[in-house]
Amino acid sequence: MTDIAALLERLETLEIRAAHQDQTIDDLNEALAGHWRHIEALERRLGKLQDELREVEAALEDKQPDAPPPHY
Template sequence: MNQILLQEALMERLDYLEVKVAYQEDTIEKLNQILIEQQQSLELMERKMSIVSDKLKTLQTSDLPSADQIEIPPHY
């Protein structure tokens, strides 16, 4: 009788561990998919930032003086 109770307890424990592993595998897969999406989003943002940066570099400088060239009036 004691042997049967021990086997039942072990089977319950094994079932519990199998369920836990299944949930962990599902969680890992979901996290992996989120990580893939974030990586794709990051790569897209990097490409867009590179395009914006290139466009800013090619813009002609304005005819306005730079901050270093502006003289502060004497009353300041």
């Protein structure tokens, strides 16, 4: 094998590896973006639940305790 043929083979191998790495990076980027969308949706739901909990706690604090039963 001549030097040029060996260099061409090495170049082709490097180009193939680079193409596979680019595809892997794109796949990982897509997966990461999906995870971030999911995390943001969960954070919104958590915020709503926290707001609801505050409302329930406020309602319970505003409620006057019942008078004790007459037998006390």
